[in-house]
Amino acid sequence: MSPTREPVSVREATPADADAIADVHTASARELGGEAYDDRQIRAWLANVHPERYPLAEPGYRIVVAEREADDRIAGFGLLDLEPSDREDESTGRIGAVYVHPDHAREGVGRAILAALETAARDAGLERLALTSSRNAIDFYRRQGYEGVETVALEMQDGVPLECLRMRKRLDAD
Template sequence: MTPPRVPLREATSADAESIADIHAASIRELGPAAYDDRQVRAWLSNVPPERYPLEDPDHHVVVAELEGGVEIAGFGVLDSDPDGRDDSTGEIGAVCVHPDHAREGVGRAILESLESTASDAGLETLVLTASRNAIDFYRRQGYEGVETVSLEMEAGVGLECLRMRTTLQSA
């Protein structure tokens, strides 16, 4: 069965609030299955609308629109020139879907779009840091675990995550 087509577009600064709302809803819904209450609260404190690099030329941010383009269902962020990485490696900063639209192909469509953009930019490898609740999604998309890390969300509160990578297919 072919998954439904998910309309994607470049995010604009007007999308910042919606992106933050989607991110927070996802953390609230999915975070408690992987982290304790204190960790979820700390994670939520890190999703203000100004956090998303919507105007940064090194970042590519896409949103998935619901039919009619009135509301967005998810977003993704690609950093094509991350600090401390070689020129052939980009970093997925996020792929996040509103819980109401999970398992509808939205996340996969966003990730495929970011991978295509990365490949078109000449990148050979993508890396990301996956929260516990996202690891299986990325594994299904061909990403391999590299190392377990702790991301500090606020003083003394970390989230155990998995750094992952994939090699992009040549065009």
């Protein structure tokens, strides 16, 4: 973390955060995702990013936002699905998103978000987490203890594929 940056605080997201979450999602996918995907793939990835699509008030989800005191924008967000429909068993949850605004990338924001989601998963009694990582985030997740399971192609708008890696992690008790 840069010595000039303030510490990261993570809190539960509220419906009032929806626009800011969509802004972070868009900026992150465009700039950071652009390291791994072409313009057509980025456009397809972002086609479904809309503030109303985040399950901010729905049961079974935990959405958090990261902030820095000196910044009036959200630095990042994360989404945890406690009861994903495609889960292997009842002890597995799914990380649906960890996005960091490019202005705050590689400064510990993503780690703070992921740690908060893992704590929420443990608190809910989950033993494992699964996720599907974009190519540009694979190394981040590996550093956090996630292991690759299989390469998949996620079909985005207009049938545009994004190569991703399904990953998982066994949660240790704190």
